[in-house]
Amino acid sequence: MTDEKKKSNGPSERIGVYLCYCGGNISDHVDVEDVRSRMEKLPGVAVARTNMFMCSDPGQEMIMEDLKNGAVDRVVVASCAPSLHEKTFRSAISRAGKNPFIYEHANIREQVSWVHHGNAATDKAARLVSAAAAKAAHLVPLEPIRVDALRHATVVGGGIAGLRAAKDLADRGIVVTLIEKTPFLGGQLARLDRIAPTGDKASDLVCELAGQVLAHPNATVLTCAQVDDFDGYIGNFTLSVKIQPPADPKIPEGSAKGTDRPDLPGRFIPFAGVLPENPPEKEAAVKLNTGVIVLATGFSSYRPRQGLYGFGTSDAVITLPELIRKMAGRPAAGSLLTIDGRKIRSVAMIHCVGSRQIPGIHPEDESGHLNEYCSRTCCGATIHAANQIRETFPETRVYDLYRDIRTYGRGQEELYDQAAKNGVVFLRFRPEAEPEVSFADPADSFALKVNVVDTLTFGEELEVPADLVVLSTAMEPSDVSDLVEMMKLPVGADRFLLEVHPKLRPVELPKGGILLAGTCQAPFDVGESCNAAGAAAVKASAILAKGYVELDPFVAEVDAARCTGCGDCVEACLQEGALSLIPVQVEGQEGKRAQVTPALCLGCGACVAVCPENAIDVNGMTLKQYEAMVESIVSDQTAA
Amino acid sequence: MTRLNPEFAEEMKHFGEDTALACFNCGTCAAICPLLYEHFPRKMIRYIQIGAKDRILQNAQELWKCLHCGLCTQTCPREANPGEILLGLKRMVVDHWRKS
Numbered sequence: 001m002t003d004e005k006k007k008s009n010g011p012s013e014r015i016g017v018y019l020c021y022c023g024g025n026i027s028d029h030v031d032v033e034d035v036r037s038r039m040e041k042l043p044g045v046a047v048a049r050t051n052m053f054m055c056s057d058p059g060q061e062m063i064m065e066d067l068k069n070g071a072v073d074r075v076v077v078a079s080c081a082p083s084l085h086e087k088t089f090r091s092a093i094s095r096a097g098k099n100p101f102i103y104e105h106a107n108i109r110e111q112v113s114w115v116h117h118g119n120a121a122t123d124k125a126a127r128l129v130s131a132a133a134a135k136a137a138h139l140v141p142l143e144p145i146r147v148d149a150l151r152h153a154t155v156v157g158g159g160i161a162g163l164r165a166a167k168d169l170a171d172r173g174i175v176v177t178l179i180e181k182t183p184f185l186g187g188q189l190a191r192l193d194r195i196a197p198t199g200d201k202a203s204d205l206v207c208e209l210a211g212q213v214l215a216h217p218n219a220t221v222l223t224c225a226q227v228d229d230f231d232g233y234i235g236n237f238t239l240s241v242k243i244q245p246p247a248d249p250k251i252p253e254g255s256a257k258g259t260d261r262p263d264l265p266g267r268f269i270p271f272a273g274v275l276p277e278n279p280p281e282k283e284a285a286v287k288l289n290t291g292v293i294v295l296a297t298g299f300s301s302y303r304p305r306q307g308l309y310g311f312g313t314s315d316a317v318i319t320l321p322e323l324i325r326k327m328a329g330r331p332a333a334g335s336l337l338t339i340d341g342r343k344i345r346s347v348a349m350i351h352c353v354g355s356r357q358i359p360g361i362h363p364e365d366e367s368g369h370l371n372e373y374c375s376r377t378c379c380g381a382t383i384h385a386a387n388q389i390r391e392t393f394p395e396t397r398v399y400d401l402y403r404d405i406r407t408y409g410r411g412q413e414e415l416y417d418q419a420a421k422n423g424v425v426f427l428r429f430r431p432e433a434e435p436e437v438s439f440a441d442p443a444d445s446f447a448l449k450v451n452v453v454d455t456l457t458f459g460e461e462l463e464v465p466a467d468l469v470v471l472s473t474a475m476e477p478s479d480v481s482d483l484v485e486m487m488k489l490p491v492g493a494d495r496f497l498l499e500v501h502p503k504l505r506p507v508e509l510p511k512g513g514i515l516l517a518g519t520c521q522a523p524f525d526v527g528e529s530c531n532a533a534g535a536a537a538v539k540a541s542a543i544l545a546k547g548y549v550e551l552d553p554f555v556a557e558v559d560a561a562r563c564t565g566c567g568d569c570v571e572a573c574l575q576e577g578a579l580s581l582i583p584v585q586v587e588g589q590e591g592k593r594a595q596v597t598p599a600l601c602l603g604c605g606a607c608v609a610v611c612p613e614n615a616i617d618v619n620g621m622t623l624k625q626y627e628a629m630v631e632s633i634v635s636d637q638t639a640a
Numbered sequence: 641m642t643r644l645n646p647e648f649a650e651e652m653k654h655f656g657e658d659t660a661l662a663c664f665n666c667g668t669c670a671a672i673c674p675l676l677y678e679h680f681p682r683k684m685i686r687y688i689q690i691g692a693k694d695r696i697l698q699n700a701q702e703l704w705k706c707l708h709c710g711l712c713t714q715t716c717p718r719e720a721n722p723g724e725i726l727l728g729l730k731r732m733v734v735d736h737w738r739k740s
Contacts, residue, residue, distance in 0.1 A: 346646070397646045399644065420661055420662045420663075420664065420718070421661075421662065423646075423649065423661045424661075425644070425646070425661065425689050425690065426664070426665075427690075428665075451641070454690075456665045456686060457642075457686055457690060457692075458679065458683070458686075460642060461641050461642075462641070462642050462643070462644060462690060463641050463642070463643040463644065464644050465643065465644065
């Protein structure tokens with residue numbers, strides 16, 4: 001800022017400081033009245049008041065009254081953490097008819113009274129509040145950044161979550177494009193048969209929702225399509241989508257038979273999904289301008305490494321999804337289950353394969369990962385399959401080898417109950433003593449034997465004779481590293497996409513306008529996936545409903561008079577596109593100046609740190625404001 | 641090493657016992673049993689589940705210590721009826737003794 005500007009825009013002389021007792025939470029350790037009398041003496045402070053609960057109606061009205069009658073034009077509240085009540089006080093200022101950005105918060109509870117005692121606590125509180133007041137003196141009214149939002153949503157992934165989100169958005173009158181990598185809709189659900197615990201047919205669920213989406217006038221479905229470029233910000237994203245013929249253009253067997261729902265478009269192909277149209281034969285590119293993106297990229301089923309529980313060494317060791325597929329549609333041809341032409345007298349089902357892995361006990365995969373999480377759906381699915389076998393093929397015995405049974409949720413404990421009634425025998429192993437699967441002796445009539453140290457039989461080693469071993473494999477997030485890189489998505493330690501807050505903002509990502517639906521976030525069952533997708537659709541339509549989006553104004557701003565166009569800030573900028581150099585005419589000469597795209601700016605301040613001319617500042621957090629804070633903290637003016 | 645034998649649970653049906661597989665091994669019966677034998681009667685029920693007939697015969701005398709007070713049956717959360725299971729086991733043991 002130039003000196004003239006400083007004069008015309010000098011610090012406020014009417015700062016109001018409001019100190020909270022927090023009902024003793026603060027005042028038991030901080031002498032609030034003493035802090036008040038010290039604040040009163042500070043330059044620029046017009047009033048300093050206290051209240052038992054500043055966040056109460058009388059507390060807020062006190063502030064509003066002072067603002068309305070012109071006693072103060074900047075507000076500092078010293079109370080709890082800003083995460084709790086900063087919004088409360090900003091809203092009180094708005095209700096008094098003033099700009100909410102003339103506000104500064106001082107935390108004297110978590111940072112003072114809860115961690116310090118006695119005079120030291122009072123002194124620290126005084127320093128923090130005086131620093132806040134010093135900053136407040138330099139605050140200027142700001143306006144939220146308003147960006148137009150396109151009334152269009154893009155859903156990435158055509159599994160059950162993506163279909164649910166697309167349908168819900170389309171129903172709310174939002175134009176939706178659904179992008180699916182494969183030629184089929186239905187995702188992993190289409191590869192199952194009957195779903196635990198209700199026994200619904202997966203194909204019915206998929207056909208119903210896919211049919212509704214395909215028939216919806218607001219929805220467009222692109223199959224064999226992948227996002228290959230991404231740009232823009234909330235309300236105004238640009239996606240480029242590549243459409244590629246599938247590597248294997250052959251449609252799986254069963255394609256001749258259409259869906260049993262002729263009223264719905266597309267045809268269902270068992271264990272593949274709904275085929276909306278024949279796969280494209282040529283590459284194509286589509287550009288999409290979209291307001292929000294819903295990620296529904298789903299999961300993939302854990303592939304056991306060679307030799308794990310005999311997997312890959314014997315055809316008699318298969319995964320649960322493989323068992324489901326092999327059993328599907330099989331009539332009860334006798335009293336014994338038949339798999340691949342072999343009569344199965346005994347099945348051993350092993351839980352937690354690839355889930356709940358423990359460092360030091362389970363080996364990491366080739367990329368160094370361990371799946372430490374519970375996949376949640378496998379206990380129900382395993383016991384559901386066990387019940388199906390026992391109820392359809394009564395001569396086939398089922399042994400269930402588990403670490404813990406977690407049949408959570410409605411109707412699932414009943415499955416476990418039913419398994420006991422069906423004569424399923426449970427054996428429990430410790431993670432450090434996993435069952436060993438080996439070929440049975442040639443003299444034995446069974447193909448395999450499973451040796452297990454069974455804690456239910458007091459730690460004795462038992463031998464389970466088995467014709468079939470079924471591994472209940474984990475859910476792993478789909479590989480979306482390209483999207484993670486492109487959109488800068490946060491990924492958790494478990495490799496699933498990470499929401500802003502697991503309880504309060506469970507379907508949002510820190511990057512505005514990108515939402516999460518389904519198992520790209522965590523292992524969910526079908527109902528939970530649809531819940532999450534519905535929530536994401538609501539969030540997305542809330543963003544798009546107004547036609548514009550308001551963003552916090554805490555973004556960088558360039559002082560064009562000082563900028564020399566050196567470009568250091570553009571290089572330091574962490575968010576591609578937030579800062580750019582634009583050509584300008586300076587005194588008849590060609591020159592360049594930095595320009596901020598406010599909707600993209602993260603407000604991180606990296607540009608402020610590198611600018612040699614002090615020509616760039618972050619609104620609401622300017623260098624001048626911070627210098628004033630630092631000066632206040634190191635000065636002795638707040639001493640008692 | 642004991643090899644699992646599912647036929648034994650079937651065999652027990654002849655002796656009027658058909659609830660052993662309902663047991664989920666919580667141990668409430670063993671905790672409430674006034675006899676204070678380790679894991680009695682759960683151990684016997686578990687042996688039926690895995691089909692360890694020989695173990696039951698080896699430890700058959702334990703069965704006759706049971707007072708049939710009914711506490712285990714009263715407290716069983718799975719209604720597996722441990723008291724009745726023990727009676728069934730006694731019938732099986734007597735039958736086995738007669739045959740041998």
